[in-house]
Amino acid sequence: MAAMHTLPAGDRLHLLHSVLCAVNIGAVVLDGDRRIVLWNAWMIKHSGLNNDKVIGADFFATCPGLRGGRVDAAIQQALYNNFPSVLSQSLNKSPFALHANALAVARNERIQQAVEVTPIAVEGAPRHCLIQITDVSIAVAREKLLREQTMVLRSQTFSDGLTGIANRRHFDVAMEKEHRRAKRGGTPLSLLMIDIDHFKAYNDHYGHQKGDQCLIQVAAALAGMLKRPCDLMARYGGEEFAMILPETDVEQATLMAETIRARAHELAIPHERSGTDLRQVTVSIGIATQKVETPVDLEALIGAADRALYQAKRAGRNRIAALLP
Amino acid sequence: MFNLTELENDALIEIFNIGVGQAAASMSAIVHEAVHMSVPSISFIPRAEAARLLGARDAAEPERICGISQHYQGAFETEAILMFPEDKSLEIVRLMVGESVPLKELTEMEQEAMCEIGNIILNSCVGTLANIFQHELEGSLPQYHLGTSDEILTATGSGADTVVLMLHIDFLLEKHQIHGYVAFVLDITALHDLKDQINLYIARAMGQA
Numbered sequence: 367m368a369a370m371h372t373l374p375a376g377d378r379l380h381l382l383h384s385v386l387c388a389v390n391i392g393a394v395v396l397d398g399d400r401r402i403v404l405w406n407a408w409m410i411k412h413s414g415l416n417n418d419k420v421i422g423a424d425f426f427a428t429c430p431g432l433r434g435g436r437v438d439a440a441i442q443q444a445l446y447n448n449f450p451s452v453l454s455q456s457l458n459k460s461p462f463a464l465h466a467n468a469l470a471v472a473r474n475e476r477i478q479q480a481v482e483v484t485p486i487a488v489e490g491a492p493r494h495c496l497i498q499i500t501d502v503s504i505a506v507a508r509e510k511l512l513r514e515q516t517m518v519l520r521s522q523t524f525s526d527g528l529t530g531i532a533n534r535r536h537f538d539v540a541m542e543k544e545h546r547r548a549k550r551g552g553t554p555l556s557l558l559m560i561d562i563d564h565f566k567a568y569n570d571h572y573g574h575q576k577g578d579q580c581l582i583q584v585a586a587a588l589a590g591m592l593k594r595p596c597d598l599m600a601r602y603g604g605e606e607f608a609m610i611l612p613e614t615d616v617e618q619a620t621l622m623a624e625t626i627r628a629r630a631h632e633l634a635i636p637h638e639r640s641g642t643d644l645r646q647v648t649v650s651i652g653i654a655t656q657k658v659e660t661p662v663d664l665e666a667l668i669g670a671a672d673r674a675l676y677q678a679k680r681a682g683r684n685r686i687a688a689l690l691p
Numbered sequence: 692m693f694n695l696t697e698l699e700n701d702a703l704i705e706i707f708n709i710g711v712g713q714a715a716a717s718m719s720a721i722v723h724e725a726v727h728m729s730v731p732s733i734s735f736i737p738r739a740e741a742a743r744l745l746g747a748r749d750a751a752e753p754e755r756i757c758g759i760s761q762h763y764q765g766a767f768e769t770e771a772i773l774m775f776p777e778d779k780s781l782e783i784v785r786l787m788v789g790e791s792v793p794l795k796e797l798t799e800m801e802q803e804a805m806c807e808i809g810n811i812i813l814n815s816c817v818g819t820l821a822n823i824f825q826h827e828l829e830g831s832l833p834q835y836h837l838g839t840s841d842e843i844l845t846a847t848g849s850g851a852d853t854v855v856l857m858l859h860i861d862f863l864l865e866k867h868q869i870h871g872y873v874a875f876v877l878d879i880t881a882l883h884d885l886k887d888q889i890n891l892y893i894a895r896a897m898g899q900a
Contacts, residue, residue: 436717436720436721439717443814443818447814447818447821447827448827448828448829448830449814449817449818449828449829449830450810450830450831450832451807451810451811451814452803452806452807452810452832452833453807454800454803454804454806454807455800455803456784456788456800456801456803456804457721457722457787457788457804457807457808458721458807480803482832484832485829502800502803505799505800506800509798509799509800512794512798513794516794
């Protein structure tokens with residue numbers, strides 16, 4: 367290719383114009399009165415506006431949606447203060463009405479944009495400015511995927527490896543959130559502590575593999591009984607489970623606990639060493655409810671559920687007991 | 692060491708507070724929430740000391756800093772760098788963008804958002820200076836840096852003998868208060884140009900009074 371300086375001035379200008387039109391980014395040049403003096407092929411393709419419509423036209427008549435916004439401010443910075451500006455996609459969601467293709471137009475999906483506005487000195491005329499628009503749709507999609515996968519990973523660290531239900535960490539976070547929500551919203555909050563009866567004897571008799579299977583089966587059956595999205599069942603430790611029941615008063619919680627006890631019984635998992643004639647796996651449940659009129663701190667609520675569970679155990683197991691915190 | 696009189700110092704703080712006030716207004720408009728910014732103090736320090744000031748919480752490992760730099764020239768020449776500790780830059784961007792799934796480092800798009808934030812703050816600060824000095828400056832596009840403060844100062848081309856005009860910036864968004872710095876790297880000529888401009892401004896202000 368011939369060096370630029372060997373070209374006659376007219377040809378040189380023509381070449382520069384062709385280059386600007388060929389580049390794979392949007393390029394728009396405005397004069398000092400914010401009239402459009404250049405609108406390249408990329409802009410024509412993605413805006414659907416031809417040169418005969420835009421050249422010489424007022425920029426804000428062509429793009430009325432941009433008046434008064436960040437693009438307007440950036441143009442002023444360039445024309446009047448001589449400073450360049452960047453507008454990121456994250457902080458400015460697709461300011462220009464640009465679309466990848468006809469389908470995107472139909473779906474009203476704009477190209478994701480990164481915008482730069484730079485001042486351009488022009489000999490013998492007031493300063494112009496160049497608006498460059500880059501398509502960052504691919505990068506935006508990549509980061510969306512990255513965040514989604516991070517969410518999946520993070521939710522895995524919140525679930526119990528054996529039973530697949532929420533783990534202790536998840537319980538702690540959820541309990542704190544629900545406790546705060548109950549106090550603020552003036553609603554009751556119930557907590558159930560559920561323990562498999564004579565589980566150590568079960569493990570000793572049947573072995574740890576069977577013990578694990580028992581935990582998985584009980585956890586799945588009980589967790590399946592929760593119908594509301596705000597309810598949460600978590601593995602609290604060993605063979606102990608906890609159930610958070612927001613907006614649930616003592617009566618409702620007692621009803622729920624009794625249904626859970628009966629459900630565990632229904633599973634009819636054999637337990638030769640259950641210490642009773644029943645010879646099957648059962649659960650004991652402790653209930654604690656924070657009443658609207660007497661909110662308590664988190665530890666008191668958990669402590670009450672623990673003591674209620676102890677009471678149910680002492681009273682003979684396979685039963686429920688409730689205590690006020 | 693280079694020093695300003697109390698009057699010059701106060702005038703400069705006032706100018707920069709006008710600047711960051713405008714920047715805060717622009718940022719509020721983006722996030723539709725109140726953003727407050729102020730410059731409580733400024734200081735002139737040698738470059739080596741600036742690196743130390745922004746450096747280590749514990750000396751063993753220098754803190755990682757996120758920096759946005761722009762070069763300005765005209766009535767005086769300077770490299771302006773907005774700097775936050777890396778964790779604070781994560782906080783600012785995520786508060787501004789409203790992202791609910793934070794990742795360990797700033798993503799490409801978040802870096803670009805940080806560039807925009809830096810661009811708004813630096814242009815406002817320098818723009819206010821330029822207006823008050825009644826001189827036009829020209830500026831480059833912002834660049835993103837991540838590293839120790841010493842690395843960032845070196846990357847932006849500031850020599851060992853330069854002086855840094857350090858602005859302490861308080862940034863308040865949604866009850867989160869974040870401290871950062873804007874560094875203007877100046878050589879001796881630029882430093883004296885700046886002092887002259889401040890005195891012209893003060894003289895004009897006094898004359899009008």
